[in-house]
Amino acid sequence: MSHVELDAADIAALFDRNRLRIARELRGLTQVELARETGSVTSASVSQFENGHTRPSGATLRRLSVALRVPLSFFAAPARPPQPGGATGFFRSLRSTSPRDRHQALAYVQLARELALEVEKFVALPELDLPRVQPPVTEETDSAEIETLAQETRKHWGIPPGPINDVIRTVERHGIITVRFLVGLEKVDAFSVNFPDRPIIALSADKNSRDRSRFDAAHELGHLVMHGNEQAGTKQTEDQAHAFASAFLMPADDIRDELPSRADWPTLLYLKEKWHASIASLIVRARRLNVMDEKAYTQAWKALSARGWRKKEPGNLGKPEAPVLLRRALDVAEEYGILFTKILEQGGLPENDIRIILDRPEDRPRVEI
Structure with a gap:
């Protein structure tokens, strides 16, 4: 029998507490907030449902379904258990x-x-x-x-x-x-x-x-x-x-010889287009592969910041x-x-x-x- 064919009583019998927690977190609600949304279910009850201490009735599940905007059948245990x-x-x-x-x-x-x-x-x-x-x-x-x-x-x-x-x-x-x-x-x-x-x-x-x-x-x-x-x-x-x-x-053997040893912007823009990688990541790669020394790397980052390129780089890749x-x-x-x-x-x-x-x-x- 599929979930869609089950009524509220069937869902209550198959209730999975993890499903209630997932639905509540999906809406960004605390247990207290969910209780307030239902208008009739207490936060203590929500906690007990999620802890597995009690099961909600079919009528309560209907209220939870409306408050959380999920199908009633969502609360039934899934065919394959969660992690x-x-x-x-x-x-x-x-x-x-x-x-x-x-x-x-x-x-x-x-x-x-x-x-x-x-x-x-x-x-x-x-x-x-x-x-x-x-x-x-x-x-x-x-x-x-x-x-x-x-x-x-x-x-x-x-x-x-x-x-x-x-x-x-x-x-x-x-x-x-x-x-x-x-x-x-x-x-x-x-x-x-x-x-x-x-x-x-x-x-x-x-x-x-x-x-x-x-x-x-x-x-x-x-x-x-x-x-x-x-x-x-x-x-x-x-x-x-x-x-x-x-x-x-950017595999080392493929890109090492292409990387500049300093902040050569035309070269970096060309490499950005070729590798579909940001200028920032290319500079980091050049330093990691020892193509740029520490001084050139620091100067490149300062220049990148001065141009405002750390937030928005030139070269639109689509x-x-x-x-x-x-x-x-x-x-x-x-x-x-x-x-x-x-x-x-x-x-x-x-x-x-x-x-x-x-x-x-x-x-x-x-x-x-």
């Missing part, structure tokens, strides 16, 4: 993002994972082919080892020398789900969640820069390859992911690369008569939120008057 201990994301800085914002972002990513699992019931997605390092790298792992890991990842995936044509398409071809969505979380930058079955990279939709977005995707790939969930949020982990991204996008895997999978399903709305109903997924994740506006024809 033990909940999802852990690799966020750039735990200090600059509030727990509420992180939880809301993670809730959206868990919806993306569930959508992928639902789609996979009808359409074969690319098999996951992620060369995870076991055991994960440690704080003592040096930059030379990270350079090697980045090159081994390129080799494993059969990426030819030189610039990568489309970073997002590359990771999606190897079974990693990528999403780009804007949910009003300005302080949440790109992040990733290393689900064992379908790792997900979430990119910020308001970072309208192709070069920086490519670097973000490669940075998150670095986390998925190198790090365990327990390492999330440390400066050392972030530095290692930066080093991986730089080496993955629109950021776009995730396509989930949208194409849904298109294929619809070609075989499996409607988008049917897939959502089967999984009890909230349509408006899924459309945000897919950047797929409502496709019903509108009446013009």
